[in-house]
Amino acid sequence: MRLVLISLVVALFLSCKDTKKNEQISEPVKETTEEVSTTESKVEYPEDFMKVLEVHGGIAAWRAQKTLTFVKPNDEGFEHYTIDLHTRNEKVVSEEVERGNEGDKTWVLDPENNFKGDAVFYKNLYFYFYAMPFVLADKGVNYSETEALEVDGVSYPGIKVSFDQGVGTSPKDNYYVHYDSKTNQMAWLGYTVTYRTGEKSDKISWINYNDWTEVSGLKLPKSISWHKAEGNKILGVAKTVNFEKATLSDKSMEKGYYAKPESATYVTRK
Numbered sequence: 001m002r003l004v005l006i007s008l009v010v011a012l013f014l015s016c017k018d019t020k021k022n023e024q025i026s027e028p029v030k031e032t033t034e035e036v037s038t039t040e041s042k043v044e045y046p047e048d049f050m051k052v053l054e055v056h057g058g059i060a061a062w063r064a065q066k067t068l069t070f071v072k073p074n075d076e077g078f079e080h081y082t083i084d085l086h087t088r089n090e091k092v093v094s095e096e097v098e099r100g101n102e103g104d105k106t107w108v109l110d111p112e113n114n115f116k117g118d119a120v121f122y123k124n125l126y127f128y129f130y131a132m133p134f135v136l137a138d139k140g141v142n143y144s145e146t147e148a149l150e151v152d153g154v155s156y157p158g159i160k161v162s163f164d165q166g167v168g169t170s171p172k173d174n175y176y177v178h179y180d181s182k183t184n185q186m187a188w189l190g191y192t193v194t195y196r197t198g199e200k201s202d203k204i205s206w207i208n209y210n211d212w213t214e215v216s217g218l219k220l221p222k223s224i225s226w227h228k229a230e231g232n233k234i235l236g237v238a239k240t241v242n243f244e245k246a247t248l249s250d251k252s253m254e255k256g257y258y259a260k261p262e263s264a265t266y267v268t269r270k
Contacts, residue, residue, distance in 0.1 A: 045059075045137065045143065046143045046159065048157065048159060048179075048184075049133075049136075049137075049143060049159050049177070051179075051184040052133050052159075052177065052179050052184050052185070052186055053133060053134070053137060054184070055183065055184045055185050055186075055219070056133060056134070056185070056186065056218060056219040056220075057214075057217050057218035057219055059134065059137050061216075061217055061218055062085075062134045062137075062218060063085075064250055065085055065216065065218075065248045065249065065250055066084065066085055066086060066249060066250055066251055066252045067082065067083070067084060067085065067247075067248070067249040067251060067252060067253060068081075068082075068083045068085055068127070068130075068131070068246070068247070068248055068249075069081060069082045069083075069245070069246065069247045069249075070130060070243045070244065070245060070246040070247075071243070071244045071245045071246075072126055072241065072242070072243060072244075073242055073244060077094060077095065078094065078244075079092050079093070079094050080092070080093045080094070081126065081127065081130075082253065082257070083124070083127045084252060084253065084258065087103070088124055088127075089101060089102050089103070089258035090123065090124055090127060090258065091257065091258050092122075096110070096111075096112055096114045097109065097110045097114055097115045098110075098261065098264070099115065099119050099122070100258055100260075101123050101124075101258070102258045102259050102260065105260070105266055106119050106120050106123055106266065106267050106268075107119075107260035107261075107264045107265060107266050107267065108264060108265055108267050109261050109263060109264035109265075110265075111263070118269070118270045119267045120267060120268065120269040120270070121269070121270070126241070129189075129207065129224060129241075130220065130221060130224075130243055130246075131220070132177070132186060132189055132209065132221070133177055133186050134218075136161050136175060136177060140163055141161055141162075141163060142161070142162045142163065143159055143160070143161060144159075144160045144162070145158075145159070145160065146158040146159065146160040146176055147232075148178070149176075149178040149188055149190070149232060149234075150232075151188070151234045152234075155181065156178035156179060156180065156181065156187050156188055157178065157179060157181055158176050158177060158178040158179075158188075158190075159176070159177045159178075159179075160174060160175075160176055161174065161175040161176070161177060162174050162175075173191065173192055173193065174191070174192045175189065175190065175191050176188075176189065176190035176191070176204065177189060178190070185212070185219070186209050187208070187209055187210065188206060188207065188208055188209065188234075189206070189207045189209060190204040190205065190206050190207075190232075191204065191205055191207075192204055192205075193205070204229070204231075204232070205226065205229070206226070206227045206229050206234055207224050207225065207226050207227070208224065208225045208226075208227055208234075208237075209221055209224055210225075211223040211224075213246070215246045215247065215248050216247075216248040218248065220243075220246060221243060222242065222243060222244075223240055223241060223242045223243065224240070224241055225237045225238075225239070225240040225241075226238045226239045226240075226241075
């Protein structure tokens with residue numbers, strides 16, 4: 001499992017200049033090579049988290065899928081995301097920039113030098129936000145109780161998620177999944193950040209998940225909203241990110257789809 005370490009909310013809203021791309025996006029096809037799944041796990045989930053997973057379609061149905069695609073529009077255009085759900089290889093395409101990873105190697109194809117972000121930081125970033133709560137059912141994840149989150153007079157029970165040492169780039173990060181006590185549907189995600197400092201942080205950033213749609217029988221977000229906060233006191237919306245044209249497939253992309261293009265450059269963490 002490759003868990004992405006999430007920077008301050010301000011950093012999340014910095015993105016490369018991306019406009020509509022004319023080239024055709026490849027469709028998933030049957031792959032003949034054997035894949036090793038990073039999502040299969042013998043983790044025994046707590047009962048409350050199992051209820052959340054079931055409401056969203058169930059972990060078995062999620063693990064049966066191999067390829068996820070979605071479009072993230074913004075003011076300048078869009079980015080088209082393709083992710084291998086078992087290897088977590090990713091390819092992100094806009095008109096002027098392509099970036100992605102194959103295993104631990106991250107690459108960028110940017111002839112005009114338009115991408116100003118940290119490609120290693122952005123690896124799987126929006127995929128993890130989008131694929132909640134299923135990505136928190138990966139290997140190396142630990143679950144514990146946490147206080148309920150109170151928002152506008154409503155109490156949302158929660159589950160604290162932490163990671164084993166050596167899992168991801170920063171196992172010191174914590175996540176907090178809060179859900180509707182009546183429906184068990186995920187409602188809020190809290191997270192801490194250690195990406196650049198490497199030190200534990202008590203600052204929790206909050207995202208509201210209240211806009212869901214069904215994709216191949218699984219409940220995934222149409223949009224998510226970061227909120228301003230003072231500790232666990234949730235304030236107004238700071239930023240909303242939309243997701244469109246989502247698809248899931250039980251087929252993999254063709255061999256080499258996620259590989260670095262010849263003219264692309266491997267990049268390292270800034």
